[in-house]
Amino acid sequence: MTRARALGVFLYDFLVGDDWLVALGVVVLLGATALVAAEGMPAWWLPPLAVLGLLCLSLRRAARS
């Protein structure tokens, strides 16, 4: 494994961990929050509910595996 690839794998493991869907979910949720906020609507309720949803999904996958 080349050093660059090893560093990439290390950074991926460090930042994303063992459930990449959580990382993807966070990107989607922040994007959705930005869109709602840009429309001038209150968006504060979205992150906590979406984060809880992500956590439940991730736990369900982990418990099943």
Place this chain on the structure above:
Amino acid sequence: MSATVLFLAAFLASAVEMVEALTIVLAVGLARGWRSALIGVGAALLALAALVAALGPALTVVPLGALRLVVGGLLLVFGLQWLRKAILRASGYKALHDEERIFADESERARRTQVRGWNGLDPYAFTFSFKGVLLEGLEVAFIVLTVGSSQRNVPLAAAAAAAAFLLVAALGLLVRGPLTRVPENTLKLGVGLMLTSFGSFWGAEGAGVSWPGGDAALIGLLAFFTCASLVLVRLLAWQRTRLQPVGAEA
């Protein structure tokens, strides 16, 4: 209030990581001698301090909104990892981190490994201590930089990490063994909750959200995620006992 929570998050996260690093250093130091092990620790700490010193000021030039969005997102991913694992351990789906077993395994491996010395330095002891402290310390550096930069207060977060280091080092000297009585999973659950709350709060602010109640919303988020996590631990523990075969429980 934010400064207090920031200090607490950085302190607790650092303490948890330092306990794990201490186990590795103790195992290597007791099995192969302290000189090389402590030189490895010193080298790792210098590298980590240099990283924080270099990146900390660099992050202050990034516009706060963009910084909070990116840092908030990273903290959310990181915090959810910690939270997920802590919930799985608390509900029995994952084994608890056993410092005593890790200490025994690492001590045995250190005793068995034969490496030629170099200029009075034991390369195995140096490398193992250096790597152990560096890897655990990188999580500390990440938290110090992300949590600290979002509040434009990296020095406070760094001071919290330094305080945790001194406390764990002092406890290690007192106990002269792995810190098995530290409630690691409880601390990890607490840190996961704080990082997830910070990440949600700052990530949303970076995305343009205006929180009702300002900084007080952070406490609301913490309370929300804490209640939800405790319910999830109960639910998963119940599900696990329900799925176990009859007669498996003693």
